[in-house]
Amino acid sequence: MIKAKHILGGAAALLAAGAVLAAGADLGQAQKQATNWTAIVMFAMFVGITLWITKWAAGKTKTAADFYTAGGGITGFQNGLAIAGDYMSAASFLGISGLVFGSGFDGLIFSIGWLVGWPVITFLMAERLRNLGKFTFADVAGYRFDPGPIRTFAACGSLVVVAFYLIAQMVGAGQLIKLLFGLDYIVAVCLVGCIMMVYVLFGGMTATTWVQIIKAVMLLTGATFMAFAVMLQFGFSPEAMFSKAVEVHSKKDAIMGPGALINDPVSAISVGMALMFGTAGLPHILMRFFTVPSAKEARKSVGWATTWIGYFYILTFIIGFGAITNLIPNPADYFVNGEIAKGLNGGGNMAAVHLSKAVGGDLFMGFISAVAFATILAVVAGLTLSGASAVSHDLYASVWRHGNVDSATELRVSKITTVCLGIFAVLLGIVFEKENVAFMVMLAFAVACSANFPVLFMSVLWKDCTTKGAVAGGTVGLISSVALTIMSPAVWEVSLGHAKGSAMFPYASPAIFSMTAAFVVIYLVSKMDNSAQAKKERALFPAQLIRSETGVGASGASGH
Template identity: 45%
Template sequence: MNQSGFVFFLAVVVGTLAITYYAAKRTSNTKDFYAAGNRLTGLQNGLAIAGDYMSAASFLGITGSIALYGFDGFYYSIGFLASYVIVLYLIAEPLHNLGRFTMADGIAVRFRHKALRGAVAFNNIVITVLYMIAQLVGAGGLIHLLLDISYSSAILLVGGLMTVYVVFGGMLATSWVQIVKAILLVSSTFIVSLIVLSRFDWNVMGLFSSMSDITPLGDKYLQPGNLFQGPIDTLSFNLALVLGTAGLPHIITRLYTVKDARTVRSSVVTATWVIGVYYAMTIFLGLGAAALVSWEQLSRSNNLAAPLLAQALGGDFLMAFISAVAFATILAVVSGLLLAASSAFAHDVYSSIIRRGQATEAQQMRVAKMSAVTVGAVSIVLALGAQNLNVAFLVSLAFAVAASANLPVILLTLFWRRFNVYGALAGLFTGLGSSVLLVVLSPNVMEPAVGWIRAEAIFPWMNPGIVSIPLGFLGGIVGTWLTLRAEPSATGRFEHMQVVAHVAPDER
């Protein structure tokens, strides 16, 4: 066992549990549990958004992708960063003004329909569980590497900790874990980037030019086409990343943790700067790993490129520190995901549908905590079963579902006067069904030699976004036009929603 690693991991666990203990004393009602009492400042919430968004896939996966595939690997960084333009300009302020705790709250201001709220909640639970499984599987491999404990024990450790954070500390504990994680991640990435540059005499262009001699790809390393199978595959992937963020449930819930729209705008701007600086530095991590870690190790342990780079730069001590930061990254992200999933069930399904808004605070809190335990347990079981499976595509699938199902419903609700509840249901299920079906028919699942389905892929591209996202919008539009007479009051409620979405409460 790496002794330094054990100390760093212990420090992360003790620190995050201390945050949870502090937050538990300040979490007494549903507003505290779901939205941190709307008490976060723009800076705090911006750091928390960044911490929630910069996942293990970002820290571990992007570094490995850039190291192995060069230019194509950097598409991850570009897509993740560009997505916040959509969040800032189209959805952040309107959804904050419309909702209380979840995305379904905002939709319900215009469409007070139980089936639609239930469908939105179901879709959001699917997205968060897919995302959570991938994070937990990554945690299992990382902790197994550093602490030499079994994969199952690692999954149970991370799953148990995330459940404790949410059940006892709610959104406040989750937010502060994410804030601390964001600061640690950006700081550690900055330190490693400086060490990498120092190895190349602070010559950035020299670092780039050396790649053609160091990697087996040669001159192709800095050219597109090493990872994605043609321009359409590349476009499909980037569409899902850029548009999917605006539909991710755990990002939308963060819009409700501040007091007003101005603070929401400040939060997203802060998050964009933090995320932008971080993703710019992933270039140095990826190139450094390509230059300083053997190609055999990278090919065998792609998702561990960052810890392997740290080991090459500073031995076991630096590797232990970077691995502990990755551990904190996973804890922060899975906590946010678990809270989003439990909120979707407890607030949208139990309180709003089953109890029709009549549940007491005590009942809502009890169900919220029970749902957090249940969703956490289900995710842990699924992650344990996914140990030997290739689950890397689950993150891209979550983005594709969010972009294909959630985003069309959000945008058409906010900006199309004729849009109605039947169009919303049609768009939601068309986007969800098409994205899942196309992934099943893609090379992610269908592959003659090692695929889950041993056959030639029917859908040729790895990501379904280029087809499923237009289908989501088309489903909403066609569903609305076919049922215009069924809901004649939809246009009238649009006027009310516009006032609530764009006018401050004290000015209405």
């Protein structure tokens, strides 16, 4: 209910693009619904199958390489689906279709932003990551840099991104379970925490990958069926669908054009930069490139991932319009007290779930609800694994033990970290239950594009980059992106409750400033760095270049 107002009224009420963009990526506060047994049984089946896979994967997970990267034995096509499964969150499925249901066209602008980072990863990052890295993206920056400082920085950057993303997912899981299954918030948070820990602890990357693949296939199949059913109603004519939607929607023709989503160009560009370059700095996404055996497979993965994710966003757009044309003419079935003005039962994010009932009956609705919840599990497992590898591989094995550690010990540390992260996620999920966490996903993207991306980009592509430059610039990006986000309206006013208009930083995302600052500092500090260490690092660039471009010397990287 509250969420319905959030999305329907949000576009007009909130100041700037990113506040609304971020609001759409959040599931907000939700009212508990009646217990939905069909959905619970379907979800239990999903968990049963994935746990059986975990058991199988556990037999194959013996070394640290198996745990972090499934031994590098995933094919490009499989990895593409797994990346899509990692990236298509419940918030993007329910949130975007809900935004389309509420505002029409604006939902499309939103989904485009979430896709455009993928070509950048393909052109600039994917195969270089594969050729230079082993387990974490810090391996890439650490190739020629002083391992202590660069890995400490990279682990911090990873953990900050993982923490914010994880909190957003856990709170979303709790809200979602109230809506979809009619269970308590705390049940959801503990359930997600426990199942995820089982996947990661016992099955490592192999189990996580297959959970993500299965979830991606289920989500794509369900969404395809819904979009197909909607298009069938209109004889596959988008024009017929749009004209029916305009006829029944309270905003009439306004749903066919941009609304209040973007008014301020600085925020628009800044949010765009965060989404475009942030995707290339998300540790759980970058880590997926180490699971394939070669640069060729890494490229194929990202090609497939982009295809599936783009296809999925086109489907959510059709689903949102299908919800308009199917739900609004039947207010008694789907709206609070049968009144359209009071919003959808369960809130605006329920548009896709109600539509699944309208086109496929109770059984299909159970399926879609189960998929939406399974989605959170898949995303959370990937995040936890990347957080655990940052701690065990970068901080413990490389920085603290200077690489003098055997695979079994490193594996044990990753498992301990996984348990800690799982408990941490459950506790924070409970602490943040009543909070507005809409900004957290945007903050994760802001940090990823201002701290992780510039360091990776400059260390791989610029020969004069040094450890001092990378660490100084990355730290500036990290601190400025977090500080400016806290001072922005979405946090300062909406979450912290200060007076409207009191936010010191007026824009929706810090990216345009914090990412630029990171690049400038990396450049200046590297240029000024004339230490012996810097000379050594520059001298290593040609060898790094050859390895990143050809893979020569990378054969041992995947552990085979």
